[in-house]
Amino acid sequence: MPRAGACYFPPVSATPYEPELGQLLFGNASGALDLGADEHYVAERLYALSERLGRLDPANQAHGLLGGEWGYGQEFSNEVFEMHPYWWGGCTCGFEALDCRWSEDHPHTPQCFQSRYLLEDERLSLDDVDFDERHARMIAWAKANGYPEAPYGMAVHCDCGMDWAYQQWRKEHDHAADCREVIPNFKCGDLEIRWYKYLGRGMSVNREVTRAEWKEIFRRCFASLPEPA
Numbered sequence: 001m002p003r004a005g006a007c008y009f010p011p012v013s014a015t016p017y018e019p020e021l022g023q024l025l026f027g028n029a030s031g032a033l034d035l036g037a038d039e040h041y042v043a044e045r046l047y048a049l050s051e052r053l054g055r056l057d058p059a060n061q062a063h064g065l066l067g068g069e070w071g072y073g074q075e076f077s078n079e080v081f082e083m084h085p086y087w088w089g090g091c092t093c094g095f096e097a098l099d100c101r102w103s104e105d106h107p108h109t110p111q112c113f114q115s116r117y118l119l120e121d122e123r124l125s126l127d128d129v130d131f132d133e134r135h136a137r138m139i140a141w142a143k144a145n146g147y148p149e150a151p152y153g154m155a156v157h158c159d160c161g162m163d164w165a166y167q168q169w170r171k172e173h174d175h176a177a178d179c180r181e182v183i184p185n186f187k188c189g190d191l192e193i194r195w196y197k198y199l200g201r202g203m204s205v206n207r208e209v210t211r212a213e214w215k216e217i218f219r220r221c222f223a224s225l226p227e228p229a
Contacts, residue, residue, distance in 0.1 A: 017204040023196040028087055029175075029182040031194050031204030038214060042193070043200035045218045046186060047071060050199065053083065055228035067198025073185065080224035081188040081217075084180075086197050093176035102169060112160035113147060121155075188217050 017034045019027060035042050051070035054061040062072035062085035073083045090096060108115045120141050124134045135151070142150035147157050156163075175182045184192035184206075191209065196202025209217075 019204075020196070020202060023202045027196050027202065028180075029194065030196075030202070031184075031192060031206045033205050033208065035203055035205055038209070038211060039200075039203060041211070042214060043203065045214070046073075046193070046199050049218065049221055050074070050083070052222065052225055052228065056225065064198055067200070071198040071200065073199065078224055081186065081221045084183055084185050086185060086195060087180040087183070089180060091175065091179055091181050093179035093181075095173065095175045095179065096181075098173065102166070102173075106162055106165060108158060108162050109160040112158055112162065113142075113145065114156065114158045114160075116145065117142065117155065117157070188221060191217060 015034050015036060017030055017032060019030050023030065047068070047070055050061075050073045053074050053076050054070050057074065057076075060074045060076070061070070062074055063069075064072050073085045075085065076083045110116075117138070121134065121138055124137060129137065138154065139150045142154040142157075146159070147154055149157075158164075177183075185195050186193040190207070192206040194202075194204050
């Protein structure tokens, strides 16, 4: 509890983060929580911090189209914080290739719901059934073939045990901590922030943070940098 008379800002980042579709399908790792009511404040402070870094080392600054002049950050690390621009490339630790190889070596059985679902969907596609009609037929097919929860998750439902085996394998195999696909875009102590493409878009955080803590984090970050010439 805060001391008597002290200002207290409760955590506002308790909502699970839900990435936009593009980020979910093609983006890098995201944090567990959104930033709640603090999102605008955090984005503004990060942008200002990126600007400070950019003015200190212009040649190292990343740039883009939609994020503004200072909206992309740069590769930077000191004793207080680190910043990394959004990574547009692929896995840099080898896990992605290992993951693909595991899936190739462990296919679903022909009798698995997922295998049969894909075959039925392909058959309708080859018959030139349009997307909306095909989706409606696949929902009916899924329900008639043992998956009453359709359409939710019907395209990835597995009943042959291979998904369970994959989950067990993933408990011991993952990206390396320094892989560019999972490294946080901003880190200060145990706090990690990730964004999608540029600052302010698709931002997520790894834990709850109070407004007072946010202020102290950014105060320390700015204090660790010299003023631009």
